[in-house]
Amino acid sequence: MEKDLESVMFDEETIAAKVAELGQQIAKDYEGKDVVVVGILNGAAVFFTDLIRQIKLPINIDFIAASSYGDAAVSSGKVNIKKDLNKDIAGRHVLLVEDIIDSGITMNNLMALLRERKPASVKLCALLSKPSRRQVDVKIDYCGFEVPDEFLVGYGLDYAEKYRNLPVVGVLKREIYS
Numbered sequence: 001m002e003k004d005l006e007s008v009m010f011d012e013e014t015i016a017a018k019v020a021e022l023g024q025q026i027a028k029d030y031e032g033k034d035v036v037v038v039g040i041l042n043g044a045a046v047f048f049t050d051l052i053r054q055i056k057l058p059i060n061i062d063f064i065a066a067s068s069y070g071d072a073a074v075s076s077g078k079v080n081i082k083k084d085l086n087k088d089i090a091g092r093h094v095l096l097v098e099d100i101i102d103s104g105i106t107m108n109n110l111m112a113l114l115r116e117r118k119p120a121s122v123k124l125c126a127l128l129s130k131p132s133r134r135q136v137d138v139k140i141d142y143c144g145f146e147v148p149d150e151f152l153v154g155y156g157l158d159y160a161e162k163y164r165n166l167p168v169v170g171v172l173k174r175e176i177y178s
């Protein structure tokens, strides 16, 4: 699989160190609170399982799968829930865990939808952010790395549902997808 990469952007050690740092910060901020850490399927699955083990608190976990219609001009509220949370979040602190924030449209819509359920708070942790691609403002409370506008795969990120299990994050060779 790694032979399909143009270059490795973040190796396993670099990712593990960042995940540990994020986990420590999150544990500090949520100490004593009723928190549900929500993994956004499928992209965040790998990051999520590593991250929750670095949050040394008695947290709850849950999962959600959503897709957006992708039109920035009419984006508000247009989010399609493909798999909803199993538990009620009213009155609880929700921490969303996402792989990458690109345009920000999906996350913006998802956060708006979840806020309607009256949680105590909604915060966002994203492993990667592509600020140059942003179309709507999204506050990333815990951000792993800011990345340039390149097509990345690995550590949960896919190309046609492949490469999610690659343990590094890298730039996919152009010949693979063109």
Ligand code: 5GP
Residues within 6 Å of the ligand: 043, 068, 098, 099, 100, 101, 102, 103, 104, 105, 106, 107, 150, 151, 152, 153, 157, 158, 159
């Ligand atoms: P957006 O922020 O544009 O609404 O959507 C973000 C989603 O687009 C991510 O969850 C991810 O699935 C996908 N995405 C954005 N940038 C990349 C990338 O560089 N590589 C891969 N594999 N997916 C990406």
Ligand code: MG
Residues within 6 Å of the ligand: 040, 041, 042, 043, 044, 098, 099, 100
């Ligand atoms: Mg995603």
Ligand code: MG
Residues within 6 Å of the ligand: 043, 158, 159
């Ligand atoms: Mg994808």
